[in-house]
Amino acid sequence: LRKKMNQPLLTALRRFTNNQQLLASIANLLEQISGGKGIRGRLLIGALEANVLLYGHASLALKANTIASAVEMLHAGFLIQDDIMDNASTRRGKPCWYRQVGLSGINDGVLLQSAASWLPSVVLDDHPQKNAIVSSFVEATMITSLGQKLDMEKARPETCSWDRYRELVTNKTAHYSFWFPMKVGLLLADVQLEEVEIELKNICYEFGFYFQAKDDYLNCFGDESVTKKHSSDIACGKLTWLLLTAVDMSKSDDDQLKIIWQNYAQFEQRMTKEVRSLYEQLDLRGKFRLFEQAAVQNLSTLINRLKMPQLCPLLFEMLHLIKNQ
Template sequence: MTTNGTSTAPQTAANDKAARRKRFEDVFPIIANELLGYIRGEGMPKDAVEWYEKNLYHNTPGGKLNRGMSVVDTVEILKGEALTEDEYLKAAILGWCVELLQAYFLVADDMMDASLTRRGQPCWYKMPNVGNIAINDAFMLEAAIYHLLKKHFRSEKYYVDLLELFLETTFQTELGQLIDLLTAPEDHVDLSRFSLEKHHLIVVYKTAFYSFYLPVALAMRMRGIEDEAAYKLALSILIPLGEYFQVQDDYLDCYGLPEHIGKIGTDILDNKCSWNINTALSHATPDQLSVLESNYGRKDPVAESRVKEVFSQEPIALPRRFETYEAESYTKITELIESVDESGGMKRAVFTSFLNKVYKRSK
């Protein structure tokens, strides 16, 4: 369909995406009210209830919500048709549990990194009168997950599987954070600690498990997929996909347009163990290495510009190397997806939907 010669398909897709997001967002007040009702029922004072409400709303909704919405999308793909209201609610609750896990990580991560802003507003610990109370608030965001799982899934035969998924993924993510903190402390720059092997571990454990595998595995459990081979197959595709996503994120931090990515990249200033610096270190000449060692991780825009200049020089040539990496990753992931046997209830569309969202993205 066209209007004045212009296709309405992109607008229709945008409207559909907005509608799906709104439907997902509309579930959050339901679970927030359940959590607040629980602590009221425990006799908590009014100021504690109000504090927890602010904690929930400041830290959980408001992001891209890709992880949470992916649970709903995957359940729908696996079912092959629209979900009933009850199925949608259950899938959305699982999705919001993933977003609560994300919120828990971010509140703690921002304190560890001494960050100032998150999603365009002050980090939670930087809000008036919060400070170190944010440590306990992070724990309360995590605890909410298990309260909701018990309330809504206790009678399901896959209840323990859900618990194990969240517990194991949390541990994996914290291992990734540990490697990151030990490798690249913001206040002590030592590029000899960096390597592409460490970057791989950080990315897989800190991002890929909870951002890509967890939403799909939760959806698979909800749809009754019990074959462990299906979960191993999903892992074999989603972990490389998650790594590709994070490498892409690292690259865009340096080369993406701020108006597209919604922020000004700070990885160089913050001494991040990113794909960019590790790739540069593995290809740098002695002179280039000297510039990187003298300027990387310094809170100085001139030093940052020197690093960016070296990143683009031969033989490092990050834009060219990223283009090659992206093409190779796409081919590899596509081949893995094509190998999926759909006879066991798994569907290739689960993985292609993820790949289509991230391939060649600019934000």
């Protein structure tokens, strides 16, 4: 299936090169970076199928699969660059791509992003929403880059706020992971978004906030044999749900705040352990469980109120997937 999804890009690239070695190298890149839950592609296809019966529409189905693969390619490009900036070691249980190929991985990330944004203009022909879809890819790339810029700034006492975290999450995660694929799927279905756009976008952004908060939690408290993460957010100085919650709970305790800020964003393992020990002392596991219950309840309420009920099964499927990751 992955090879079938990657084939449109390899075919389209022949417009620019017939260098078989280069094309084989790109095919290997696509194969090596595959994996993950495919949330973004599933959202796109699900949004389309909720509004259009694809049976008997082979051409639209093929185009949709190609655009879904482009969305996942864009995601892969972001991940390659994110791993380089974070000096990460593994991704999805394998060495990060740049660890395998060196700094040429920077260009590979750019290649994937460029190809993803270019593919819709190639495959959509005279689709009435072609320009809007192409524009959505460009917008998603820009917004995510802004979020990545925010994410690379180490957390400090003067910048540690929930408003900043929500801005970071909205730009880095929520927009391109949830709203962007949902919007593109609906545009492929030629659905008029005016009446539900604000409502649906808000739901997608709430999904993104919950998704990122859970990712923050798993980075510290998840099963390392599954997540392959080792509290790297603490060492990298990331602004996270856990850090903000710990700071809120420690505002009346100078000693606890001192532990956080003297040890946060330091690569010595003992310093990471100091922060993680405080997280345990503050019972952030329990605090996250309460947050998760409230987030799931809030999203369930928003989904049930949505004025586009045909999307509700898809959104509840996504909610179940995130909750059980």
